[in-house]
Amino acid sequence: MNPIRFNLRIGLLGAGRVANQLGPALAAAGHQLAFVWNRSLAAAQALAAHLPGAQVLPSLAAPLPPADVYLLAVPDAAVAPLLAAVSWPAGALVVHLAGALPLSIFEAQPTVRGGVLYPLQTFSPGRAIDWPTVPLCVEAGDPASETTLLQLAHSLSRHVRQLDSAQRLKLHVAAVFANNFTNHLLGIADALLAEAALPPELLAPLVRETVDKALAHPPFSVQTGPAVRRDAPTLAAHAAALAAHPAWQALYAQLTASIQAQL
Template sequence: MIKVVLIGTGNVALQLFHTWRSAKEVEVIQVAGRSPEKLRSFSSFTSTTSINQVNPDADIYILAVSDDAVREVAMQLPVNDKLILHTAGNLPLDVFNKGQRSGVFYPLQTFSSSRRANFSEIPICIESKHKADLEQIRRLGLTLSEKVVEVSSDQRRYLHLAAVFANNFTNHLLKISQDILVEKELDFELLRPLIRETTSKVEELSPGEAQTGPARRSDTGTMDKHIDLLENELHKDIYRLISKSIQINYGNKL
């Protein structure tokens, strides 16, 4: 049994907590956070506390707090010689003090409080300087997912950057497309099969092979008409810029 204290009450902490509630190999013995209100959603299930009063008897302390807070919270933790992990895509391992037993436990996924994560396929990117610690982190990862992979601090920040393009930015483009439809009283449902196909396609083809559309064909007539239709200047700029990037990518004339 791995005893864990979760520090943080956001989406990552919430998803880890509820997944581990039904895991035999892990017990979350405590959740620590600043907000008494947010701690309340955990308190029916386990002990809750403020950050400077955490239970010192866990095996692993997981910091699921904002990037800015990781270093400070790690220093405040009243524990010695226990393994402390952060969950951030964009923070190096050396954000921790050299003397600390430390590591990284980065689940490569987007989490929302209203949607339960299924960790079984989510890559858990792990890192640690010490082999024994790395193995303990790997064991913890395997309680969630079959994909536990060692990723260096340098690689991890590129992975996080790529994830921003693949999720945050694509999702915002879906928001823009929804806004375009709503404005014309068209149902967003009409786009769902296309959105599903976009994802299904890249399970078979690479994104490079899957690319279609006016910019891929350098159909400047259609592109110009589209830019005219857009009312939002920022959306016009996004249209121009991504189209230009597509054209350059496929060696089309600009």
């Protein structure tokens, strides 16, 4: 099933990694980007250049242009200050994109309708996002806002879920383990290969098989390696090989203990 065509006027506050991927996707889905604002005017101008008809707001001092939805594509720590700093139109639907921020953050602004549209994906410059495959998690404070956000989400993705704040927070923690921590461990592996003058391509088949297997089975059930085997000599040799990197050595020991605790 293809995403649903549904047209909204959208105000986009932010011009960072998420906004630079989301803005063009919204335009491609048929929505009208009413304006773009960012603390860096140059960043707002660069993004607006890819959004036909989008106005660039030089500041938030003046009344905001009308929009059906105001999307806060800003860092989590900036959401609450931004909510407090803007004179929102009465009854405006204001939506943040954060995984860990609760819907209750909007309670300090009782004149707005609050909502959440959390895209479960990692965003990096130069990497294209296949939006129809991205899970979009929706939460809203009232039925009308929920309907609007569900329609907006379905216009972008085939995978839309309604999650409350507690569920979304647990999902966000899981995503950090699956994405951010995994990427960090791959970075350590890459650095260890470089120390041995070995190419990173050596690990590519192993990494692909590991991910494919973990997606096809409960990951704990297909765990392999010296920790599972309780192979003390290999574990000791690895610890010695990491002596020049005490932080990585400690992480290795902690992960080994965590794996063994699951046996």
